[in-house]
Amino acid sequence: MTQIHPDTRPETPGDGAVPPQGEPTAPVWFGQTQEITPPAGRTYEPARDDAAFGRPGVAGDPTRPGVAGDPTLPAADAHPAYPPLSQPPAGPPPSFPTRDGAEPAQPGKRRRLTELTAVAALAALLASGGTYAAVQVADGSQPTSVASTSTLGRGANAGPVVQADATNPNWTATAAAVAPSVVAITVKSAQGEAQGSGVIIDAKGHILTNNHVVSGAGPGTSITATLNDGRTYKATIAGTDPSTDLAVITLSAAPADLKPIAIGNSADLKVGDPVMAIGNPLGLAGTVTTGIVSALNRPVTTSAAESQQQQDPFGQQPQTGSDGNTVVTNAIQTSAAINPGNSGGALVNAAGQLIGINSAIASLGSSGGGQSGSIGIGFAIPANEAKSIASQLISSGKAKHAFLGVSLGDATASDGSSQRAGAQITQISANTPAADAGLRKGDVVIAVDSTRVDSALSLVANIRERAVGDKVTLTVLRNGKQLNLTATLVARASS
Structure with a gap:
């Protein structure tokens, strides 16, 4: 099984932090090209569900070094480009994976394992880059209150929750309960259209x-949402948050019979739990796939370049961002098939409760035989994080993000009896949560609230998942001894 093992990377420039010596200093910037940073030697490929607005592709930037190559794996090729949605691809249909994500064996031919390419739920050409942002420098600002999240997913018309046992799910009942709560989103412009969920x-x-579903919507574009029963309504953007790749749109004339989804507690998930993905892949509304939770707390990095480009196979474009940040998600990994167009759709448990927002997949590059789309490795933003961000976007149109105030690198340290991988503190800014907690340069963080941290990226993902004002317990190794330090997270300056 392929695992994600991120390498050491510097902090985003402009926050006063100094990256570890020996590391590349060029970060990955936000903009239109989204990519997921994989372990050494594996390149995640960007993709998204935004429209074809006549923008050229991103060229590789030689100033942005990528992840060091893995000698055990060949280099991956970029996905081939296909026509826009209005013009179906010519030639034979795409190759779909088997249930477990593996392609059937071919007699007389031994397939080599190629680079994994993660996409924001819509396959795209490979983008350049390979660094990520560490935890941002604090600005000293205090947490601010946001709209309560208790009303989201609730109310008289809330979608029903299926009475099902995780050991014996009734997917027919679950699909029937959830389908009315999932919509197909279409973004149209003079140059083309895109579809998401x-x-x-x-x-x-x-x-x-x-966010990458609607971020291409600008002047002269329109957004519509089509309900499960076929009714279509105009929509406007209530708020977007490129840092978490989340957005909220609002129906212009919402009907009285809407069925909000029931929102579950993603903190209750366990590896092996059955899940269902439902969305609008390739424009096929209401598509349902099932699988399990393959892993939790999987650090996944996506980034975007400012240039606006036509990147994906169906004329749609990668994520837009203008603040220079990097999306780092403490993601749910699932084996449920997630394909182009599933972006923004629901990942639900057997009871029909939302536990994640589908946002990215891993796929094989063309050197792996040309297979794109799902290979049984999909990623979703945990529902708890999504709910918190959504409430802020509804309340103010933007969201605040927690941070620690350090620069990081990957390292191993002794706990007195064994070696532990973790996130090493390479710099601490004054008047930050990290400084107040007593962190020191050289400390290696190995856990956050008892959740294991085995890399710098893992620590970043754990911090970004939390809310402003949260208290976290950091388990660190210092001079062979294990310490627990408590930090109270504050709002990042760019928030």
């Missing part, structure tokens, strides 16, 4: 989706 989260017509 979204989830109804309240009776007022607020729909949660991925």
